[in-house]
Structures are given as C-alpha cells and as structure tokens.
Amino acid sequence: MSSYNPQNPLIVQSDRTLLLEVENPFYEECREAIAGFAELEKSPEHIHTYRVTPLSLWNARAAGMDFPEMEEGLRRFSKFEVPQSLLADIRDLVARYGRLKLVREGDRLLLQSEDPALLAEVMAQRKARILFREQVGSHALEVPLLNRGRVKQALLKLGWPVEDLAGYTQGDAMPVQLREESLRGRAFGLRHYQVEAVDNFWVGGTERGGSGVLVLPCGAGKTVIGIAAMARAQTQTLILVTGITAARQWRDEILDKTDLPPEAIAEYSGEDKSMAPVTIATYQVLTYRKGGKKDKKAADEEDLKNFPHLELFNAQNWGLIIYDEVHLLPAPVFRMTAEIQARRRLGLTATLVREDGREDDVFSLIGPKKYDVPWRVLEKQGWIAEAMCTEIRVPMDPEKRMDYAVSERREKYRIASTNAVKYYTIDRLLQRHRADNVLIIGQYLEQLEEISKRYDAPIITGKTPNREREKLYAAFKTGEIKVLVVSKVANFAIDLPDANVAIQVSGTFGSRQEEAQRLGRILRPKGPEVPAHFYSIVTRDTVDQDFGVHRQLFLTEQGYRYEILDQDDLVDENEVEATGARLIG
C-alpha cells in the first residue's frame, strides 16, 4: 500500500507542489513527464519547485494531455506515495476544461456547453452575465465579438476555462522565409529549443495554439524565436518592444535572418510613425495619452480612445502580434489586447516575474505559458555563456556614516548605493578585466557620471539621444570602446553580444527582474571557456546589502550561485602577476 522509492527524484505534496531533485539520474526524464502540466516556479541549484495549478492543468489539457498521462508521470517518479487528494483534485480540474467552448457559427461567436446547468451557473454570475448577448437554445450563449477576451478572462476567474475554438483572423499574407545564411554571412538555423518553443506556440497552426508566452533566458535568442513564429504564420505582424533601440535591433535581426526587404519593415515610435507589413512599435508611443498623464486607474479602466496610438492594433489586418519583454506590458496595452483576441499573440520574456504581480493578466490576455526552460539548462548546453556572479561588499565611507544612520530608508539606500568606497573596487575590477568588454551599470545618474569621468568612459542615460546611443553601442560592439557606463535604459533588449563583464554599482532597490535582465546583457556566448562575469558591489551592513539579497532571488532561483567577497578579498593585479595566483572568478 505505502510505497517508498528513495531512488526516485520527485516529491509530490498535497499542497500541489512538486519538488524535483536536480542531481537525481532520473531528473531529465521526470522533468519531461511533469513539465507539461505543472509550472516551474523556481529552479535553484538543487531542488526545482513545480506547482500544479488550474491554469497549468488546463494548459496541458489544451495541448492534448489527459489525466491518466499526468497520473502515470507522478506515480512513476514519485519518491513517496502520491497523495490521493492531489490526484482527485487534478482529475476534477482537468475535467473542467472543455466543458465550455467558444465556437464560431457563421458570423456569430457562441459559448457552448453540453450541460445546460453549467450555462445557467455562468449566467447566474453578474460579472459574466453582462458579457453575453442572448441565450441561443439551451446549449449556447451568444458572445459579442469584442467580448471574446473578457468572457475568457471572467470565466477563468470563476474556475471555468473556456476552450477557444473560434480560431484566428488569418491576417493579410506576408511571405517570409528564414535564411540559411544570415545577411552578415554566418550560417543560420534554429536551435533545438527554439524549434520546440515555436512548435509549442504554433501547435500546427490550429486553434489550439496561436497565443501564449515563451520564457527563455536573456541571450537565448528570443528575437529569433519571434522571427521564426513570423515565418510560421506568414502574415503581417505587429511587434511591440520596450524602446527605440530595441526596435532597431529587431529590425536589424529581421533583415539579417529573413528574406524580407527593408521596406517591408517599419518603425512606429516617437521619432517615426511609419507602417509596413512588419511594424515595430514601442510601448511608450502606444501609451502616449492625449492631454498628458492622468489618473492611472482611469487609464486602466476607461477611455482607451484617449490613447490615439492604440489604434495601431486595428490599423492593419495583423495576423500576429508579438509582445517583447511581456513582463513590462503596460496597463492600456493589456486593455487593448482584451479586444483583439481574434489575432494570434506571442509573448516573449526572460522573467515572467512582474514586480506589480500582474502575471495573471499576462496569462489571461496574451495566453498561457507555452515554454519555459531553466537558465542553467541552456548554460550547460552551451547556448548561453557560463556566468560567474559575485557580490563584493565594501565598507561604508566613514564620512557618510552619520548621514546614513539618521536618514530615512529611501535616502539610506541612495547614500549606501553611491558610497564612494565602491570606486576602489571598480578600479581593481577594471584592472583585472582590462582585456574584456565591460558594462558598468547603475541607477543614480550622478554616480554614473562620476564613474564616467573617473575612467574616461562614455555614458548612456535616458538623456542620451538615440543616434548617440547607437553610435556608442556600435563602438562597443567593434571593441573601439572597452568600458561603457549605462543607466537603467540598458536593462532591456539591448543586444551587446561582446559584453562579457558587468559591474553593477546600484540598482532599483530590490528588483529581481532588473538583476536578471542586467545579467542577460552579458549572457550571449563568446566562445568556449569564456565565462561572463557579473559583479554587484554593495555597501556592507546597509540596506544596499539587504536589497542586494532580494535582487539576487530570481537568479539564485534559476540556479545561479553568488560568491560573496569582501573588498579586501580582491587580489591585487600586480601581486597576481608576480605570484601566479588564480584570479577570482
């Protein structure tokens, strides 16, 4: 009756968590078996946490997985007896999927169920009832076309996932092929995980695929995956990105890796509002509001008409919309997305951690997570650079200590983050990495300007004109510049393939996703045995150190280890040369 298999890698708990031992020989097999119906929550070094959620189960069901297959996966790899209560829960939840279906009947969109009582239950809920037009016979409710997203969102909240079989607008055709050799003359092909990711999204072009989020580490080639999705869809595509620099990098990548001509790609930004079969728009321009900033809540709930550029969603017959860095999706774009559920939607991100906690909205409106691969898995396979993360603790500048002690928390963080003693550590790190391409990343402009002056290194901040930024990025890529100082404008979607050292001198408090994105800047592989180095300099025994610990959470949960050093642990470069001592990292 009671079974105990200590050789197995999985601990199945009745609170719906699955804990997987990474060092176990059956790890890979087990991961394959459970990843289809459980969400990877955390993947630190030794034990990965998966969670069985209603969404993960419905997602699995949508992908064709049934309950016996899930049960078999759990029983086969579980170390202890699988709790009966969990199996019963899974069976019940899985059975909910597909009991409500959205289908198209002529011009009408219908919510159908074989169980009239279930439809009555839905109609008994006021929040759901107002979304329907009328009852059609005893087995269907008519849904206004514009309410397709809201109906799904509302019913999901009530615990009834809707199987959306209403299909997608095909969009205007746009023939596009991936190149076998890139425009820059390099051999090009999709990597195995990129193919898997696109397959999981596309699902053969059926109505079972076509909307969802792909989660891959920075440097794993998410842009390429987006381009591959375009090649599958063969349709006009709207790409939403975080800023102009990212938009231009997308354009360059599309030109480099597909046969699309330059005139087929347009940029829709503050600088240029062109449109073409592939249009790349920034979140900033989409959220531009007539009459300036108003109440945030009003922006969420009301007057989308005051956002003139949201019209872009309907300006052309897009067949695919790609949301880059989907974890940053602003509220008005969420709202607009609810109204365009007939278009295929692809979300791309490295960290589905939203500091505002709106992960559920991403699930409801863009689609469920379709692919997620732990960072360290790709690192082991050599697709992203091996990264050495080091936190270096420095003492507080004695002159600032009293100011620090008597300040409020926010000011304390500023004083500790901009601690001048950090320069001594930067000196040593730059000396150590003088042959490398180094990014110095920070939060406070005064501090960054000081660093820029001190090392005679160019600086990019929000004030730097785009043209100037691109010039500096280009110079960095060619190696003309070895050290580049950047503010948080460089956190996202900046492709600096040759950067292999990042020195973080300050950050946005305890932001986990910022830390991950910053590490992402240096993760593109530079060749075998060329590791990336990520240094975070914090002031010891201050809030800077406390926030540092929080910032590291996402990466440690992805399996990265931080080495902790004191400033004095950094070996002097000259001494190293004299003694042959090993460099740290």
Added chain:
Amino acid sequence: MKLIDYLGDFSIEDLREMARRRGVRVSQDARVGRQTLLRTLAGALEQYGSVYSSVIRLNQAEAAVLWYLLHHKRAGQSAIAQAATAEAAVVRGVLESLRLWGLVFPEGDWEHIHIPPGTQAATGYVAAPKGSEPDTPLAGFVVPPELQTAPGVRCDPRPGTLSGDFAEALSRIARTRMKLTQARRINRRDLRNIEAALAIPLEGYGDFVYSLLVEAGFLLASGENILTVAETAEPWLAAPERTRALTYTEGWKQGHGYPESASGDPAEASYLPPQLGDQRARMLEIAAELDLETPVVVGSVAARLAWMVPMAFQQWNGNRDPSFVAARLARSLYWLGLVAVDDPDAPRHFRLTPLGRAVLIPDTAGEGLVPEEHCFFLQPNAEVFAPPNLSPWVLFHLRRLTGEKKGGPAGMYPLNAESVRRALDSGLTVTQVATFLERFSRTGLPANVKAMVETAGRQHGRIRLVPTEWVLVTDQPELMDELRNLKTIVAQMGEPLTERTALVADAAITPLMRQLRTRGYAPINQAEVGDTLPLPADPEKAPPPPAELVGSRNSTLTAGPEGAEDGVVPENVKVTGRRQIRELLELALEVGLSIEIDYLGDAQRKRATEVVYPVYVGPQEVIAETEDGEERTYRLAAILWARLVQDSEPVAESEPESDPESDPESVKEVE
C-alpha cells in the same frame, strides 16, 4: 467458599488479566509470585468500591448478563442462553469474561453461578438492557454489532506527522519567549501562533497538540513563567517513528486534554469525564481490527463503541451520543496519524494507516513506514527544503533558525537575517548555526547563505541592554553617537554614563527594543537571554532514546522488547508528566516500594535527586519519608521525574541529572 478460594482456580495469566481489568496495581514480587498475586487481588476484590469502577467498563453483553444474573439469582448458562436466544458457547464466553472481571464465578460448572457480595452491590446501578423483550430480555445484546465497511470510499491520511507538528511547536516555544498566564496556561495568542504553523489547519488541533506536549512532560516553565522546552523532548524526537507514535498514543489514551466526549468544544473543556479513557481505549481496539484498504462507516463504529462501553454513554458528565463521540474520536485518531479519513473535520469513514498498523497490531512492527533521514536541502536562494521524512529531531532544530513561510511548498522554509537574529537572541551562536547548516545540509552551505549568517552574527549584540538599572551599552562610541542622532531612539534613552553607555528607564525597554529593530539594529536584552538546547553538530549522532520510550507503562499497545507487561510498572523506568508521576507515587504507596525522584527544590531545599518512601499522595503534594527517616512534603509540580527502585533498601545516591549549580527555581512543569 471465600473469594480467595474461587480465585484459587485461576491460572497466573488469568490473575494478571483480572488485575489489569480491575486496575489493581501489583508489585514486582506479585507479578511473578502466584500466591502474592492471589492475596493482593483477593484483598482488592473485597473492597466494594472497586465494583462500580469495573461495572461501568463492562461491554453490553457482560452488562446485560450481569443484570440478568442479579435479577434471576438461580439462573445458569442454559437459562441465559434462552433469554439471549444465543448459542451456549457464546454465553459461556460472556460468563468467562465476567469471571475475569472477578464479578461472578462458576460453582463446578456455569449452570451454578456464585455472585460475591461485592458484585451484588451493583444491583442498583446495572440497568436492564434498553428495549429488551420480556420473554427474551437478552436477545440481540450478547453479540457485538458488525462493523460496516465501505469499499471504494476515498480516505486520506493526515498531512505531515504529529511528531513533525511536535517539532514545529517545540521549536517555536524554544525560539520565542512565551509567557504563561497566571493560571500557568499558554496564552491563547501564542497558541494561535503555534497553530498557524501546524500541518492541519483545523480548529482544535493546536489545543490537541499542546495537550499532548504537556502530557508528555516536554514543556517547562522558567521562574518568570516563560515556557521552555524540556531536555527530554530532544531524545524523544530522535526516537524511531513507531516508538514515538506508541508513546503519544499512550499519552492520548491516558491524557487529560481535549476530551472528545465533552458536550461543548473539547478545546474549552476543563472537565475530563472519567469514562473518556475507556472510550479512547475501546476506539483503539476497534481501529486495531481494521486494515489498510477498506474503510469502515463511523456510524457502525459508534454502535460497536456503544456496545463495548455502554455505561460510558449513560453518564451525566459527557456527551451521550455515540455517533458524535465516535466521530470526534476518529478525528483524534486521524490527528494521531493512525487512521485515514474521508472528511478531516467530521469523518464519516476511516481506515488504518501503515503507522496505525505499526502501533496497534503487534506483529507488523514498522512495515510500510518510510525510513527517516537526517539531512535537508539548503539552497543558494536561502531556502531550506525539509523532505517529508526528515527526522523531527532535525526539523526541531532547523525550525529554530528558519523563518515563516509565506505560500510556497510545504516543507520549504526561508532562512533570513531576521530568523538568524531571532535564533541568536534565543542563545544560539553563529558557529553553532553555521556548523549545523553545513553538516545537516545534503547540499552544503552556499557562500552567500554563510555570509548572511555571519553578517547577522556580526551585527547581533552590538547594542546590549544590561539589566543593572537598565543600561544600554554599544560596542563602539561611534555607534552610541549614531543612536543619539536618531530622534525615535534618543527619545527612549536616558542620560549618558560614558561614551558607550546610557541609562534607560524601565518603561522604555520594550519601545526601545522595537525601535532599534525597526531601524535595522539587532540589540540584545540580556535579561531575556536564557539557556537553550545547543544545536547538534553531527547528523550521525542523534541522542539515544530515553529508557521510558522503549516500553510504555500500562500500555495495552504493542510494547517494545524491553517493555512493561500490562498492569506492571517496570523498575528503572523514569516517568515524567505530573499525572504519571502521581500514579507511580500512588503505586509505591500502595505496595510499599521506595521511589527515586528528581525534585526541583523550594525555598528550604535545593534541587536534588532523592530516594523516598511515600506516606501520603495528594492532588498537589506528596508526603514522604526520606532515607534519613525524616518526613518531608514535596510539591508534585516540582518533581521532574520519578522511578521505582529495586527494593526498600537504601540506594546509593545517584548523580543529579542536571547541573546542580543551576538555578533551583528555574523550571517548573506546565499544567
């Protein structure tokens, strides 16, 4: 014939069984010597007072047949069989059982029955079976009702284990200063905090766990009425799962807390119906009949229970509805981990678990129990994962260091600066913490986690509040300057004494500590730093289980190899817990044995281990003769443990169990 003549026909096994049923405590000599046993029992059975306490424990068949005999003086086996419309063999079985109770005896054969005068005294309180027919008044009462099975009904075992919850509760008590109420009971707020961390979120479960902890003698109170963990808890937590379950099941059976037969909420009930112990014991007997596969219906268990102890359901002082009581008892068995149920709050069906089988069925030993391990996983994100089979001994120590989890998987605990600070506050050291984490982590101690522990240690205690007229002391003058520049802090401080010290008013201690912690400091209030159990340093060196865990006294459960036989207290077994100590003293008084006690001392005397001869055992105190022939009074609550000694000869003075230099008033048993 005299009573002793009837007993003369009994085998020694039957005599022992009679002693057990009648609750007659017997000495070591009587246990092995038939004649001594015979005399002891004859004497006890002559006392009419013991009849009532026996009769209320009869099952329905025994009670009905006894009623019939008391009202039909010349009736024999055949007449009873006719009245019961039952086979003669069945009736004979009932009569044999009444014989073992010492209530009736055959005269030659069972057609002629002797009813001793003591038994005849029961005529007034053994009632006719309810609803009986005039011609066949015993029909339907001599055969126990069948247990109804319900194959296919899903029953789940409890989440976690009771031992794990003991570890969780004890760790919280060890790391927090929980002050008892004036009545020396736990504060409700503290109990609610403990409850929040237990594996079963049902109302009443926290009270249930706490009552068993008290019963086991694992909780002590310091001189300031602060709840602390007894040293005996640690070896118990390290004992094998089956041994632990045997002892807490025995504790539950005999326990004083959480009476399931209370009419109101058992958690609020201060009165313990005397028949509860029998109801619990019979419920365990029923559970022992079950198997791992097929659940039984609680309604049928209630009918069986009512048949087994009918008079327990006829008392004014407890709930008389067998279904209600049986459902509550089933829930307690579920909480103990012995059965799996369909509805954790109000079970309607239940079946045995592997642990229940190991505890209740002698030959199965530990079959189906998962071996425990001594290592957890410590990850670089400073989360510790305690696998479900982690030994409660390790879990107890681990939870002294870790923080509260918010969501996340069961068994995953965060380690953070605050949790380490709190552990250091409780008296642990950075070295102990780091060593424990390193040695007990299957995945080592990641550098960042080690650094976090060291940082917390470095910051800890830089500010100390010293209770000599309350002086605040900093380790450096600069730190004192810093504090003096903080408005919220300086407002709580008095005049400076030196560059590193300042006076603090009594009333300002609590707000000052709070303010300092809010500002990120880790001050120590030295008045609150107490002795604490050190952390273990080697997973291979768990403390050996104490002797009393090996075999439970008076156990009707399966006992270990060196266990006591039923109704007999073995020598050299230490007994803890106030009730158990009192019972041992009563036994020593009854049979004239000497007893060794560890007495915490009082205003006149220091803590000492003494051998004494009890003269009087009262509810609060014991009068005993010391080895010097002096008569002394001992507070029952101040006796930490007791054990019988071999004979009445003076025994060599034993080494005190604890440091004789320690404060004699430092610990008290918790009620």
